[in-house]
Amino acid sequence: MKKYYWLKLKDDFFTQKAIKKLRKIAGGDTFTIIxxxxxxxxxxxxxxxxxxxxxxxxxxELALDLDEDEENVKLTIxxxxxxxxxxxxxxxxxxxxxxxxxxxxxxxxxxxxxxxxKTLQCNSDVTSSNALVTTSNxxxxxxxxxxxxxxxxxxxxxxxxxxxxxEEILSYLxxxxxxxxxxxxxxxxxxxxxxxxxxxxxxxxxVIDKKTEEWNGTDYQQYLRPMTLFGNKFESYLNQPIxxxxxxxxxxxxxxxxxxxxxGGEENEQTRDIKNIxxx
Numbered sequence: 662m663k664k665y666y667w668l669k670l671k672d673d674f675f676t677q678k679a680i681k682k683l684r685k686i687a688g689g690d691t692f693t694i695i696x697x698x699x700x701x702x703x704x705x706x707x708x709x710x711x712x713x714x715x716x717x718x719x720x721x722e723l724a725l726d727l728d729e730d731e732e733n734v735k736l737t738i739x740x741x742x743x744x745x746x747x748x749x750x751x752x753x754x755x756x757x758x759x760x761x762x763x764x765x766x767x768x769x770x771x772x773x774x775x776x777x778x779k780t781l782q783c784n785s786d787v788t789s790s791n792a793l794v795t796t797s798n799x800x801x802x803x804x805x806x807x808x809x810x811x812x813x814x815x816x817x818x819x820x821x822x823x824x825x826x827x828e829e830i831l832s833y834l835x836x837x838x839x840x841x842x843x844x845x846x847x848x849x850x851x852x853x854x855x856x857x858x859x860x861x862x863x864x865x866x867x868v869i870d871k872k873t874e875e876w877n878g879t880d881y882q883q884y885l886r887p888m889t890l891f892g893n894k895f896e897s898y899l900n901q902p903i904x905x906x907x908x909x910x911x912x913x914x915x916x917x918x919x920x921x922x923x924x925g926g927e928e929n930e931q932t933r934d935i936k937n938i939x940x941x
Contacts, residue, residue: 668701668759679744691810692737696746698727699737700759708760712752719754826862827852831887833866837873838885851891860899865891868898875904 674680683689683696703710716722720735727734741747741756748755827849835841842848855865868890876882884890890898 668697668704671761679746682744683740688733688736690806691733692740694810695727695729695734695737696741698729699723699741700756702726703756703759708756710754710756712754714752719752823849823853824856826856830862830865830869834869834885834887834890837869838877838882840885842887848887851887855891855895860895864899868895871901871903872898 675684680693684693686692699710710723712719712722714722716725720738721731723738724731724734738747738754742749746756746758748757828844830852831842831844831848852865856862872890873885876885
């Protein structure tokens, strides 16, 4: 007689502290899905998953079975073991939650259940409408979950692709210049190329400091961008002296000094006119 199994989640499954913590970490939604798929595998063998030796490591074999990324499966297993959601014994891995959340029935029982449900089925238009709304909401939830997973996956792939300091440097440029350059390939690869050439993180931050000090509030402010700062002129920017901008007061004072010296430093009609112009 054939037997069917299904996974029944308790209403507090997603409010458990261990699950809430899992979902909050980077890639947490992906790890949660992997955990659910692991329980689906375990319910057919009394909550156990076995390492059959097809792959050298258990996580590699399980990744093959679940059609999931090996690194994600490895991280999920590590989290489950550390938080008591999984137990290890030689080549066996036990998932306690899969036992308490398992339902089963024989094929004959399934036929009786379906017949009873069909008999009790309500043909009300309202019920049908509610069912459509529920289905629609489920599809939206699934879509949002998939989108979140894709975003987390994109973040992980970007971190693998670029130096860990590249995003911090771009964020620093945004902060100093008041810009909002995105963490995309065209921006990050310029910083990454500098670091790969041997420039330090501090070198790049120094160039940002120098050029923002020099260009902020001028016509050159538009050039406070990755393409300009981290391009072919980076070496010259790095080695230039710090050019401190003068305040309006400092410029006015210097101009007055220059004019006063020009006319011999004596109080006369011309110097009085100059003082009047500058409200001195």
